Amino acid sequence: MTTSVNPVRRQKTASSFSGAADRWLPKLVLAPSVVLSLVFVYGFILITGYLSLTKSRLLPNYTFAGLDRYRQLFANDVWWTSAANLAWFGIPFIAICVVLGLFVAILLDQRIRAEGALRAIFLYPMALSFIVTGTAWQWILNPGLGIEKTLHDWGWTSVTFDWLVNPDKAIFCVVIAAVWQSTGFCMALFLAGLRGVDAEIFKAAQVDGASLPTIYWKIVIPGMRPVFFSVLLILSHLTIKTFDLVVALTAGGPGTSSSLPAMFMYTYSFNRGQLGVGAASSMMMLVTVIAVLVPLMYMESRSTRNGI
Known part of the structure; x- marks a missing residue:
């Protein structure tokens, strides 16, 4: 059955x-x-x-020491120099990358000839490691090898460009190299955002008599807030963790004039046998990341809730 x-x-x-x-x-x-x-x-x-709360020095020591390593960190002049350099490096780096990346993206958005080739050229630096970028720009900015020597060979002997060996300007050499490598990435993000804008917006605005710069400034760019959020977040993260570029380009010098927190952390953790101090500096870097991330996320979520 x-x-x-x-x-x-x-x-x-x-x-x-x-x-x-x-x-x-x-x-x-x-x-x-x-x-x-x-x-x-x-x-x-x-x-x-x-x-960071222990007595660790050359090797981990799990004996609790309270905030001693943080007091030792905050009493270290090199740490404060590195923290100040982070601002001198980060603010120009982020600002220039955003402005140049947006400008190039707007130019490419005009459907110019050889757009694909230009995109590849601008994006090419992102294919290189920061070590390669730092080494190449060290040659370019070296007074005895690069720009200054070339100009002297051409007859402009009065021109000086010694930023790489100038303690007051060495950090801006890091800015130049970082901008060269990261601007193309910002351009790609902005261009993707621009290509997502409805073409009818441009047509309607032009019918109303708005010029192209006005359309971008008052209509298109304000509507790209999520793209700006992503760009600022990525660039801020790159700023705080920058290490290999500084090592290859300036090695933190002259002296400590171009040292950044990531380099300070590495030096004190592995070269000077101060593991606890290095751990404390890394935690301060984490606090810096959170201090940047939380306001950006709050502003973005608030804008999303308000429908801006």
Whole structure:
């Protein structure tokens, strides 16, 4: 005697299984990445935070020492020089990248000839590592090899461009190299945002008599707030973590005139046997990231809620 399965019940079972798979499959796929992030990102942040409260020197020492390492850090003149350099580097770097990236993106948005080739040229620096960029710009800015020597060979012997060996201007050499490498990336993000603007907006504004610069300034650019948020967030992150570019370009010199917090952290953690101080400086860098990230995220979420 044969029994037949109710087609309705079979359909419900298959539907239930499909629904469970849709709910759990993404979680199973993402679970390894989440676990690895929890261990190797947030787990090590917690370990570093605890090391900054210990007596660690050349090797980890888990004896609790309170805020001694932070007091030692804040009494270190090199740390304050690095913190000041972070502002001298970060503010011009972010401002120039945003302005140049937006300007180039607007030019490319006019559907000019050879747009693809120009995009590739502007994006090419992003394919290089910061070590390569720093080394190349060290040659270019070296008074005995680069721009100054070339101008002297051409007869302009009165021209001087010794920023690389000038303690007051060395940090701006880092700005120049960083802007050269990152402007193309900003251009790509802005261009993607511009290409998402409805062409009818331009036509309607031009019918009303608005010029092209006015359309961009008063209509298009204000509507690209999410793109600006992404660009500022990425550039701020690059600013705070910049290390290899400084090592290759100036090695933090002359003296400590171009040292940044990331370089200070590396030097004191691994070269000077002050692991606790290095951990404290890395935690201060984390605080700086949070201080930049939280206001940006708040402003973006507030704008989204208000429909701006």
